[in-house]
Amino acid sequence: MSVKGYARARGADPKTIRRKIAEGVIARDADGLIDPEQADAAWASTRQAPRQHINGEAGAQAATARIAAAASKLRLMQQRFEQEDGRYTDRAAAAIVARCEARYALDVMHAAPDSAAADAFARSLGIDTGIARTILRKFIALVLAEVGDLEAQAMRDVEMA
Amino acid sequence: MADPAPDMLLRLHSAANVVRAKHTDLQVRIRRRDAVEITRLKAAAVSRGHRFRDLVLGSPARHGAVLAGDLEPGAVTAALEAFGRAVLVEMASGPGRLRLAAEIARQGGAPS
Numbered sequence: 001m002s003v004k005g006y007a008r009a010r011g012a013d014p015k016t017i018r019r020k021i022a023e024g025v026i027a028r029d030a031d032g033l034i035d036p037e038q039a040d041a042a043w044a045s046t047r048q049a050p051r052q053h054i055n056g057e058a059g060a061q062a063a064t065a066r067i068a069a070a071a072s073k074l075r076l077m078q079q080r081f082e083q084e085d086g087r088y089t090d091r092a093a094a095a096i097v098a099r100c101e102a103r104y105a106l107d108v109m110h111a112a113p114d115s116a117a118a119d120a121f122a123r124s125l126g127i128d129t130g131i132a133r134t135i136l137r138k139f140i141a142l143v144l145a146e147v148g149d150l151e152a153q154a155m156r157d158v159e160m161a
Numbered sequence: 162m163a164d165p166a167p168d169m170l171l172r173l174h175s176a177a178n179v180v181r182a183k184h185t186d187l188q189v190r191i192r193r194r195d196a197v198e199i200t201r202l203k204a205a206a207v208s209r210g211h212r213f214r215d216l217v218l219g220s221p222a223r224h225g226a227v228l229a230g231d232l233e234p235g236a237v238t239a240a241l242e243a244f245g246r247a248v249l250v251e252m253a254s255g256p257g258r259l260r261l262a263a264e265i266a267r268q269g270g271a272p273s
Contacts, residue, residue, distance in 0.1 A: 090196060118244070135237070158202065
């Protein structure tokens with residue numbers, strides 16, 4: 001077959017056939033013609049999957065391999081993205097949670113003089129519950145003065161993280 | 162029968178482009194500081210919690226004698242230490258903490 005004839009039969013660009021001839025992959029006989037069997041054995045079997053319908057089983061195998069490779073690559077990409085995405089959270093949402101936790105801690109502290117722990121404090125000292133609560137309110141006030149603005153600290157930590 | 166390979170490859174390449182776009186979006190959010198690393202948040206929260214705990218547990222020694230008044234200072238300090246520990250235990254195990262935080266985050270705003 002001529003170069004053009006072979007190229008047409010295999011759905012290829014004649015330039016590609018000529019390149020393969022220059023590379024020594026496809027041979028030409030003394031008349032400059034291509035032996036289709038030689039050309040198919042040497043080159044057509046390695047062609048890409050889109051030409052499967054021309055190249056039969058070899059093309060089908062190539063297509064299957066390309067699909068498997070693309071699927072594996074996609075799985076790896078997805079896995080890597082999910083791992084990285086899982087390392088992060090929304091900063092604005094984190095700020096809300098941090099502020100909320102700070103307020104919760106402060107609420108517990110403010111409520112502590114009226115809690116069961118206050119009753120235990122009174123019993124351990126053998127004092128009146130009212131006196132105990134007065135001592136504990138002063139204690140809590142001193143602690144909170146030392147703690148400072150817990151909400152602001154929490155927000156700063158989120159901003160700096 | 163039509164060759165399914167080109168369609169399958171196209172679908173896989175499209176799916177890969179979607180993942181690439183998501184990755185790029187994440188990088189943009191990180192650079193804009195809209196996304197924050199969870200490990201850094203946790204480290205800061207733990208550090209803040211330890212500071213708070215140390216203040217609560219150390220305060221009785223600093224203020225017990227003054228708060229004792231006519232009571233025995235040592236006994237008041239010890240009682241305040243036990244009280245402080247009980248308050249911290251309640252704070253750490255309170256079921257309301259995480260529930261409230263989740264609720265506020267869902268509402269997308271801070272509580273009044």
